[in-house]
Each structure stands twice: as structure tokens, then as C-alpha cells.
Amino acid sequence: MATTTPDPAAVDSQTLTLVQAVREGLYTEMKRDDDVLILGEDVGDNDGVFRATEGLVDEFGSDRVMDTPLAESAIIGTSIGMAVRGFRPVPELQFMGFVYPAFDQLVNHAARFRTRSRGRFTCPLTVRVPYGGGIRAPEHHSESTEAFFAHQPGLKVVVPSTPYDAKGLLASAIEDPDPVVFLEPKLIYRSFKREVPDERYTVPIGEANVLREGSDVAVFTWGAMVRPTLEAAETLAEDGIDCHVVDVRSIYPLDEETIVDAFKRTGRGVVVHEAPQTGGMAAELTSTIQEEAVLYQKAPIKRITGYDTPFPLYALEDYYLPSAARIEHGIRETVEF
Amino acid sequence: MVSVNELQSMYENMVTARHYEERLQEEYLEGKQPAFDISAGPIPGELHLAAGHEASGAGVCQHLRDDDTVTAPHRPHHIAIAKGVDLKRMTAEIFGRETGLSKGKGGHMHLFDPEVNFACSGIIAEGCPPAVGAGLAAKKRNTDSVAVAFLGEGAIDQGAFLESLNMASVQNLPVVFVVEDNDWAISMPKHRITDVANGARRADGFDMPGERVDADDAVAVYEAARAAVGRARDRNGPSLLEVQVHRRMGHFMGDPEGYRPDEDKAAAERRDSIERLEADLRGHDVDDETIDDLRDRAHERVEEAIEWAKDQPEPEPADAYEDVFVNPASGVTDSEPSVAETGGDD
Numbered sequence: 001m002a003t004t005t006p007d008p009a010a011v012d013s014q015t016l017t018l019v020q021a022v023r024e025g026l027y028t029e030m031k032r033d034d035d036v037l038i039l040g041e042d043v044g045d046n047d048g049v050f051r052a053t054e055g056l057v058d059e060f061g062s063d064r065v066m067d068t069p070l071a072e073s074a075i076i077g078t079s080i081g082m083a084v085r086g087f088r089p090v091p092e093l094q095f096m097g098f099v100y101p102a103f104d105q106l107v108n109h110a111a112r113f114r115t116r117s118r119g120r121f122t123c124p125l126t127v128r129v130p131y132g133g134g135i136r137a138p139e140h141h142s143e144s145t146e147a148f149f150a151h152q153p154g155l156k157v158v159v160p161s162t163p164y165d166a167k168g169l170l171a172s173a174i175e176d177p178d179p180v181v182f183l184e185p186k187l188i189y190r191s192f193k194r195e196v197p198d199e200r201y202t203v204p205i206g207e208a209n210v211l212r213e214g215s216d217v218a219v220f221t222w223g224a225m226v227r228p229t230l231e232a233a234e235t236l237a238e239d240g241i242d243c244h245v246v247d248v249r250s251i252y253p254l255d256e257e258t259i260v261d262a263f264k265r266t267g268r269g270v271v272v273h274e275a276p277q278t279g280g281m282a283a284e285l286t287s288t289i290q291e292e293a294v295l296y297q298k299a300p301i302k303r304i305t306g307y308d309t310p311f312p313l314y315a316l317e318d319y320y321l322p323s324a325a326r327i328e329h330g331i332r333e334t335v336e337f
Numbered sequence: 338m339v340s341v342n343e344l345q346s347m348y349e350n351m352v353t354a355r356h357y358e359e360r361l362q363e364e365y366l367e368g369k370q371p372a373f374d375i376s377a378g379p380i381p382g383e384l385h386l387a388a389g390h391e392a393s394g395a396g397v398c399q400h401l402r403d404d405d406t407v408t409a410p411h412r413p414h415h416i417a418i419a420k421g422v423d424l425k426r427m428t429a430e431i432f433g434r435e436t437g438l439s440k441g442k443g444g445h446m447h448l449f450d451p452e453v454n455f456a457c458s459g460i461i462a463e464g465c466p467p468a469v470g471a472g473l474a475a476k477k478r479n480t481d482s483v484a485v486a487f488l489g490e491g492a493i494d495q496g497a498f499l500e501s502l503n504m505a506s507v508q509n510l511p512v513v514f515v516v517e518d519n520d521w522a523i524s525m526p527k528h529r530i531t532d533v534a535n536g537a538r539r540a541d542g543f544d545m546p547g548e549r550v551d552a553d554d555a556v557a558v559y560e561a562a563r564a565a566v567g568r569a570r571d572r573n574g575p576s577l578l579e580v581q582v583h584r585r586m587g588h589f590m591g592d593p594e595g596y597r598p599d600e601d602k603a604a605a606e607r608r609d610s611i612e613r614l615e616a617d618l619r620g621h622d623v624d625d626e627t628i629d630d631l632r633d634r635a636h637e638r639v640e641e642a643i644e645w646a647k648d649q650p651e652p653e654p655a656d657a658y659e660d661v662f663v664n665p666a667s668g669v670t671d672s673e674p675s676v677a678e679t680g681g682d683d
Contacts, residue, residue: 041522041523041525042523042524045596046523046524046595067524067525067529069494069522069530070461070491070494070495070523070525071495073495074494098461101460135375135376135382136375136376136381136382137375137382138443138445138446138447138459139447140459140460141382141383307657307658308661309657309661312657313433313442314382314444315652316652319657
């Protein structure tokens, strides 16, 4: 699939962190379309707990940047009603562990409006959720449950890993006619800055991004795990192991073409994610590859993931999250199989 | 009327809780300044301190026994202290140490102590349904224990709270709901989340007694809670209390509170329930020496707990698999490299 995005070097741009790029994306979409509005806890006067909505209430007013009562079910349910009646709501849920009161609304309603009405209603909703570990927060502030949402037909799920993708994927999510769960890896909210074009652009949902070409092993990952994976790939390159690294980016729908092609060129695959292994998205990628490319396979596809425990507190966090060292170890085992 | 002994007991609890939060604040900020870094220092992650909430925990828990259940929200320390949770092990938990209440895996929002039937939830209002369940369990076992759910005024719009009020009412359960109203749900002042200033009025819709304690006053809380806990213990059904408290240390440590007018914070701080209770003690002819002793004892207990906790070991990586299920190591696959084998990033 061709990408429709501009080259940041060729247009006016600014250097932004990922969370600033989210804010920039919200600003751009709200300028473009009066029906785009934000709802959530502390998103207005407090600029959002992670500052993703900084200054937006001053710019657009409290009619479009709405501080809500602390009630996730009501936030998402209200957003659904507005989306069905023609608005483009972008509700924020403060942490992934706060999603569950709204889970019923997302799974039972947002995801099914189109199907239940046989396409006569749509629910163009973008739910922003900071997710993932690595900031020494407790378990319900650190978890990574993208598989819950990917499992529900009717919901799309995306994860940017760069400031550029954050703005572009957010634009795609907001203009998408269906509900999108937009997961923001908060570990890398402020870890680095990159050029982000001032103009509006989109990064299409359903397109993975090849970050590094290689011939020995294809490594698939997303979100905050992209950086340790690239680090591991650099180390392995010194030993002559050539990694092909794919930022999956779109958890649902998966870019099967890019994923399967990456596997076919190497015959080996590794999937890295933060979430626990059982029932995680690594299993889905593995199965997809098996179905399409089993005859290319030279080694078992390895999953390098969080462990099957609730997310642990401080002292154990570094062991839980796949580190560059663990990723390197796993890739090496796969290549040496 | 409240006895002098009970006043002294509440005072000691409240001073312990206040000093505890002041000391945790110091420990927490270590390494996080000048640039605030949430993952640095001896207590990483979030910390929601309850300075200003003391009257609520002390006034309510004064009526409770070890076999009464308490569920607390994300701001739980003062309630845990008043309920008699082991202070040393609780402190070790907050520091993430192996000898903590939850072996250093829970942290400050997840304090659990079966010795005194105390539990927490960091998710807003989610302690309410389990408190209803504890009330139903007490009823079915035919004991006279009660359950108390604490929540903040920011939580009153959650379905879990409203559903719990109804369940407790229709099943006539021994449950007391205590809404701690500190005026602020993070950045949202109460008048922007509800049109009902007196939250106790919600009780009307569930046919249960509701009472609002309008001042930061431990004795007034004690009196209101006596009626509510007594009603529960006598098997006459649930009650709703709304208790005015105040927030002295932001929503979480590091919250710059840019949304909060200075005069609001100053006014809140002037309503110090500890000073008020101290005046009550003097009104009951308790002398300075006794008050100083109570305060010194409280401070000493806090210092001891913090000193002990900081000396405790961190959990071992392999402990992560313990207590997920009864059988350890569930879900481990042979192909997964052990944590010991590969280690962390460094």
C-alpha cells in the first residue's frame, strides 16, 4: 500500500515529542472540523493529566473541550451518542486501567452500532488511551490490553511509536467512519523529539511500517517496544545478524501483506510486546504468518512478551517489560535454531 | 457523647496519619527534584496523600472492629491507619519491599490487610460493590460485623457507587458508604460535577438515611458514624454519609494545582481538623503534657515504620509468579527465557 504522507524534510515542520504531536494532531483536527470535540476527566482547565490537551480549552472553549464528571461509562456512552448523531468525539480515558467501566459501552455498543443497524448508523469515535508500562506506576496504570479490543469485531486499534505517526494516525482515526481505540505509549511520551509537519497529513490505519530492512529475521513490534527492539537489532548487526524490523502500528486491522512479506524474506519471525503472552497479539501474528507462509519457515516464531502475571510494581518492572537484552537473546535463539 | 479516651484515640490516629503523609512527601520527593521525574527516588510512581482527610478515617473507624470490612480508594493511608492496618508492613508496601503487606507488588493504592479486613482499589468507586458483598456475607453468616466503603466525592457519578447504594438498600445490608468530600476531583471542583451540593441527598433515592457532616470535624464525623454504623450493626440497613474534608497536598504528589485558586487552598488549610480536635481535647481538660505525649508517640511510630521499611529487601524477580494463582508458575512456557537468565536492560 502506498503511503500518502508528506516528507517532513520537505515541508514546514516543528520538533515535537510524541505527546506534543498528539496535542498538535488534536489541534489540527479541531481547526479543520467543528464537529471534532474532546471529552474527558481533567482535559480542560487542567490540560489533561499528561498534558495532551494543553491549551485546547483556551483555543476552542469548554463547549468543545469538555471536562466531564469522573465516570468512564458515561464519557464513552455520551461520545457514542454524539458520534451517531454526526459529531466526531475524541474522548480521553486517563489510563488503560480506567477503561473497564467503559468496556461495556465500547464492546457492546460502539463496536456494534454499524452491524446492528446494518450500516444505517455509524459510530465515528476515537478513544484516546495512554497505555503501557515503564514509568514505575502500579499495575492498573501500566497495563497493555490491546488484545481485548482487537478481539472485538467493529473496533479498530492503533498504536503510534513516533511523533510523526501520532499526528498522522490520529488524523486517520478521527476521520475514520468507525470507532478507533487510539493507544498512546506513555513511556515514550517525552523520550525523544522528531520533526512533525505543520500541515495536515494522515498515516493510514492498516499499514505497518518497515523501520529496518534485513534478511535474517523479521521482528514485529509496536509502541514503546520499538526502541529496545531497534537497539537489539543494532547490537545483533555487529555480530552479523541482520534484522528486518516492522512497527506493526495498526493492531487491528493487521497489515497482513507487510507482515507476511517480512517473514517470507527471512523465514524467521519474532514478535515483541508488553502485554502478557497468553492470548496476546503475538499469537495472532504468529498464526497469520503460519497460514500464509509456513513453507518459508526456518525456525519457530518466538514471542518475547510480558509475563502472565498482573503488571508488577517498581522493583520488578524492568524484568517484566521486554528489554533490549531480552529481545536480543530471543532473536539470537531464533536465528540459531 | 464521645469519651475523653475516644477523643485521645482519634487524635493519635489523626496526628499519626498527618505526620505519615508529611514524611512520605519528603521521602517521595527525594530524587524527583528539581525536575519532577515520577520514576525516580525511593518511592517511584504516583502517591496520593490524604493530609486533610484525617477526620473522616478517625471518626468512622473509631466505631469499627477488626472483623468489620473497610474498602478504601486510591487515597487510603489515613483510613488504613485508623482501621489498624500494620503500619510497618504498610510502609514497606509503599516502598515496594518484599515484607510489605502485598510483598511489594501492590504499592500505595493497593493496601490489603486481612488481619483487620482492609482492602483498597485504585479504581474510582470500585471498592463499593465489594463492600456490599462483605455486608451480604455478614448477613448470610449471621454475624454482626459491618462493611464500610470509603470513596471521594469525585466518585459519586460512577455507576459502581449508585448500583451499590441500590443493592445495599434493596437487600437491607449492613453497609455504610462514606463520601469524603475534599471539594476537588483532581482539577474539577464539586459544583462542576454535580448540581447536588449536599451529596447525602442521594440517599433519598435509595430509601436510606443520609447525613452530611459539613465541617472538618472529627467529633461530628464520630457522631454521624455512630448512628450509621450502629444502624448497620443492628441489622437495620445501610446509610450514606458525606464528610467534608480538605486536600492539603494536591491530587497526587507533583500536582502543581494550577487550576486551584490560592484562596481556596488557603481557606481549606485553615479548616484543620487536627487543630479543632486539639481544642476539643483541651475543652475536656486534657493537659498539654498528655497532648504532647500523644503527638510524640505518633511521630515516633511513623519514624520507626519508615526506617524499618527502607531497610527491607526488594522482591525477587521470580516472586512475580507467586500468588497469581494458588499454584505458582502458571502460564510459564518452557521456551520463555527466565528473567534470571537474561536480566534487565543493564
